[in-house]
Amino acid sequence: MIKYLYTMMMLLCISRCLVAGPVEYIEDAYAMPAPQDIVEQVERVAQLMDFTEPYELGVPKKAGIDINPWNRYIAHCINPQTQRPFLLINPAWFNQLDQGERTFLIARCFGGFKESIAPGGVKAIPYLHMLVAFLMIILLFILLNRAQIIKQRWLTVLVAYIIVSLCNLMFLNDAQTRLISYLGRCHDTMIHKMVIERTGDKDTAMRALMRLDQAIKQEVAQGDPFWQPFVDIFEKRAQGLKST
Numbered sequence: 001m002i003k004y005l006y007t008m009m010m011l012l013c014i015s016r017c018l019v020a021g022p023v024e025y026i027e028d029a030y031a032m033p034a035p036q037d038i039v040e041q042v043e044r045v046a047q048l049m050d051f052t053e054p055y056e057l058g059v060p061k062k063a064g065i066d067i068n069p070w071n072r073y074i075a076h077c078i079n080p081q082t083q084r085p086f087l088l089i090n091p092a093w094f095n096q097l098d099q100g101e102r103t104f105l106i107a108r109c110f111g112g113f114k115e116s117i118a119p120g121g122v123k124a125i126p127y128l129h130m131l132v133a134f135l136m137i138i139l140l141f142i143l144l145n146r147a148q149i150i151k152q153r154w155l156t157v158l159v160a161y162i163i164v165s166l167c168n169l170m171f172l173n174d175a176q177t178r179l180i181s182y183l184g185r186c187h188d189t190m191i192h193k194m195v196i197e198r199t200g201d202k203d204t205a206m207r208a209l210m211r212l213d214q215a216i217k218q219e220v221a222q223g224d225p226f227w228q229p230f231v232d233i234f235e236k237r238a239q240g241l242k243s244t
Contacts, residue, residue: 021046023084025056030064031071031088033057038089045106048198051114055085064088069226073215076109077117085113093215100204101211104195111191119187122180129176136164188237193244202241209238 021043025033034042034057042057056079060071068075071088079086087109094102140160150156192209196202213234219227 021054022057023054023082025058025086029061030067031058031060034059034089035091038091038094041102042087042089042106045103046110048103049107049110049114049195051110053085053113055087055113056082057087057089060088060090065090069219069224073212074105074109076112085110097208097211098204100199100201101208103199104201104205104208105212107195107198108191111194115187115191115194119183122183125176125180125183129172133164133168133172136167137161140164185237185240189240189244192237192241196241196244202244206238206241209234209241213238 022039025031027033038059039057046055064071072090073093074090075088077086078084087106089106094105097105137157137160140163141156144150144156144160145153150159192205196205199205213232216227216230216234220231
């Protein structure tokens, strides 16, 4: 029995090793397989980060950049078709970076795959927002009803709804945005610390983040509105690493 279990464990480890690493990316309208030099760089970083899952790696075509401007630099996601981690690297920008900067930005992607790309709880925030708004409407309805300010119940509900809608415009929507931003900042900081623990190079990490910051600010200066919400994000992330 013990021998059988040992054999099964060995086969499981062997099969895991066989599927680990980059999986061939099939060219489509938006991306094509990455060149060998990028494949080798990414494989080295995957080993550095102890990332043992199969992943896909590609470089964007013009259509891929048009559909998602992040593909102009370096982007990572879960491929919706294959459900595998997917990195997309634009050599035209990526090859301008030094080796340390490339390593950090690739490792940052693998850190996201290991810890989740989006911070935990973010998906629940819109539902929490709706629940708070609903409870506020009920509470206002009860208070208005007891005060007997309005006789008709339907009008009381309408007034409560209008008041909550105004609260949304004045501070609730802003509070939701700030909370999502805070969770994103904490999540990024956790991943950046994880990467720095592996690379041992905080200065290079800060420099790589500033490279992204400079690229985004250049896009904004050229009038691309897509990048406006991301201005200063990576500069703040880089500055935040100073105290870690």
